[in-house]
Amino acid sequence: MKEQEIKQLIICCINEYLELNETKIDINENTALIGSNAIVNSMGLVNIIVDVESSLLDSDIEISLTSEKAMSRVVSPFRSISSLVNFINEEINEESK
Amino acid sequence: MKNRNEIFLITGTRKGLGQSLALHYLQTGKIVIGCSRNNASIEHKNYTHFKLDVSDEKEVQKMIRVISKRHKKVDVLINNAGIALMNHVLLTAKSSVNDIFNTNFLGTFLFIREASRLMIKNKYGRIVNFSTVAVPLNLEGEAIYASSKSAVETFTRVSSKELGQFGITVNAIGPSPVLTDLIRLVPKEKIDSLIESQAIKRFGETEDILNVVDFFINEKSDFITGQTIYLGGIS
Numbered sequence: 001m002k003e004q005e006i007k008q009l010i011i012c013c014i015n016e017y018l019e020l021n022e023t024k025i026d027i028n029e030n031t032a033l034i035g036s037n038a039i040v041n042s043m044g045l046v047n048i049i050v051d052v053e054s055s056l057l058d059s060d061i062e063i064s065l066t067s068e069k070a071m072s073r074v075v076s077p078f079r080s081i082s083s084l085v086n087f088i089n090e091e092i093n094e095e096s097k
Numbered sequence: 098m099k100n101r102n103e104i105f106l107i108t109g110t111r112k113g114l115g116q117s118l119a120l121h122y123l124q125t126g127k128i129v130i131g132c133s134r135n136n137a138s139i140e141h142k143n144y145t146h147f148k149l150d151v152s153d154e155k156e157v158q159k160m161i162r163v164i165s166k167r168h169k170k171v172d173v174l175i176n177n178a179g180i181a182l183m184n185h186v187l188l189t190a191k192s193s194v195n196d197i198f199n200t201n202f203l204g205t206f207l208f209i210r211e212a213s214r215l216m217i218k219n220k221y222g223r224i225v226n227f228s229t230v231a232v233p234l235n236l237e238g239e240a241i242y243a244s245s246k247s248a249v250e251t252f253t254r255v256s257s258k259e260l261g262q263f264g265i266t267v268n269a270i271g272p273s274p275v276l277t278d279l280i281r282l283v284p285k286e287k288i289d290s291l292i293e294s295q296a297i298k299r300f301g302e303t304e305d306i307l308n309v310v311d312f313f314i315n316e317k318s319d320f321i322t323g324q325t326i327y328l329g330g331i332s
């Protein structure tokens with residue numbers, strides 16, 4: 001899966017969640033998923049993580065976004081959409097090695 | 098009401114209560130996925146067995162992924178796998194404490210964390226954990242076992258709050274002594290005195306436990322969460 005596809009997949013999951021919660025927010029690659037500027041609360045993040053993981057699984061990509069590796073990073077993968085894209089991309093590349 | 102309780106995940110299904118629970122739900126036409134450290138003891142077309150240690154994160158994740166691919170969901174999770182230990186605090190080895198907490202608490206945590214991902218997607222789930230009457234009775238000689246189950250009870254209450262908004266209920270059952278492998282090493286006088294402290298003075302039966310589990314997992318029990326029910330009139 002290419003970087004652009006990963007980004008689209010994440011944005012799609014976030015938009016779906018926002019729509020379900022009747023929230024209208026324009027999102028881009030700098031949109032934060034955690035921290036004071038986050039567009040969702042912790043439960044929203046849980047929802048999005050589950051959706052992204054299962055969407056990846058639909059494409060036969062098995063990645064845990066709550067692994068030790070993800071959670072212990074100095075820069076959290078959830079700081080922004082682009083950092084999440086980077087993390088997933090790294091994991092995919094590592095898997096294929 | 099549409100029957101949503103189709104896919105059951107039960108830990109510790111090789112023997113004892115876990116095996117009885119699995120057979121019971123298989124008999125009622127459910128699909129049961131079980132696990133234990135050893136090979137399966139159940140052969141049934143609707144039963145799948147995973148040989149794993151419930152405290153092995155990677156193995157648990159792998160199991161849930163297989164279930165996700167095959168069934169797309171888990172409706173009911175019964176965290177039955179558990180080990181008991183009777184020993185004086187001063188005679189308890191650190192490795193025993195690790196083993197007991199790993200199986201009883203960590204295993205419960207891992208299965209809830211992983212299975213609830215599927216339940217969240219489905220906006221439905223019923224989780225039943227196993228505690229023990231050793232918690233409210235503060236039984237001497239069971240400090241580590243009871244402490245691990247206290248952790249399970251607290252985890253039941255807190256996780257019920259965190260998962261409630263996703264349509265997932267989390268409850269626990271604290272069986273009084275049932276004649277299974279788990280209590281085979283407990284001295285008879287200890288068991289007799291325990292039964293004496295119950296309001297209803299008899300051994301628990303598998304049916305007593307099934308009755309409570311059936312109540313917790315009933316679709317109509319969607320307003321019952323974060324509770325621990327003890328059997329035999331212990332409170």
